[in-house]
Amino acid sequence: MDKLLVFIVGAVIGSFLNVCIYRIPKRQSIVRPPSHCPHCGKRLRWYHNIPVLSYIALRARCAFCGKRISARYPLVELVTAALLTALFVVFGPEPKFFSYSIMTCALIAVTFIDLEIQEIPDEISLGGIVAGILFAAACPSVMDAPDRIRALLGSIAGAAAGGGSIFILKTAGNLLFRKKIEELGIEGAMGDGDIKLMAMIGAFLGLKLALLTFFMAPFFGVLPGIIAKFRKGAETIPYGPFLSMAALVAVFYGGRILSLFFF
Ligand SMILES: [Zn+2]
Known part of the structure; x- marks a missing residue:
């Protein structure tokens, strides 16, 4: 019921x-x-x-x-x-269910907006960062933290690691593919929207799951064929949907995946 x-x-x-x-x-x-x-x-x-x-x-x-x-x-x-x-079946009526639900709704909106206009609205990503951090401070259990301070720090660390990881990827990508980027006349390998989106994911998931999301996202790149169909022959592929899918896998299976690697 x-x-x-x-x-x-x-x-x-x-x-x-x-x-x-x-x-x-x-x-x-x-x-x-x-x-x-x-x-x-x-x-x-x-x-x-x-x-x-x-x-x-x-x-x-x-x-x-x-x-x-x-x-x-x-x-x-x-x-x-x-x-x-x-989420309800896995987490029950607990703070994690509500926190992950907010993030999931944001990711669904971001995915479809990114597919349509190749942009991630700041209202969602920046708003989501604030929501994630506040939620962690209010309900430390979402960060598996014993108190509010450590939960708050966990959420901020997740946001910093998430945003930072994409920033490094973007900077490296721009250096490696400088010529190609100039030829195409595009902004770069990745947009700033992806940095803010990954920071939002980190604010909700904390450090470990944020990094897991970052490393899993490229594996969803097998889907660009489908995505490209939506985009009618555009040159770049939006990365927001991949980050979103990876974040959801991290929410549902992250604990198990991490335990495989780190015991
Ligand atoms: Zn009508």
Whole structure:
């Protein structure tokens, strides 16, 4: 029963994340105006706005103008619901469940925004760093720390190590691929958005899991083929989705993976 409740709340949160994913890149407010169809602008009624179910009932079309609704809407709702439920099953109604849920929601929004505009909004990454650090100070158990001070330091160390690791990677990448970067006329091997995102992940996960995330992320590079399809022939591949996927693997399996290497 609790799991079902978390799933439903997760789907509703996913519906809100859809609003963020659609509006933040356009610099629009995420609270006003109420939900409307992106094609005809008509305001949606509450029964057009039920996560997943409305999409199925309306057969993926706007109730007013009949234009197609992106499959991204039910996808984000289902992914959010499923991940929050999985976190609840693993961590129970404990601070870690809430802390990791906040991070997971931020990562879902970042992933879809990064795929769309190749940018990671500061509102999410910097806001997430603050949220992660405050959460650790309020609930030391999320950092497995015995007191608030050590939890706070653990979160800050995680943010510094996370951001620092990408900064070093970026600097090395820019040196190694200087010619290629000049040819393409792009900003560099990685954006500053990735540094802030990895700092956010570190603030929520602490030092060890942040470093694990950093080292696992490249293995998700096997997916760029799929991602490139979304991007229609662009030259660079957004790294945010890989960091996000690695962070989630670290949340669910990090303890076990680390124990394999360090006993
Ligand atoms: Zn419409």
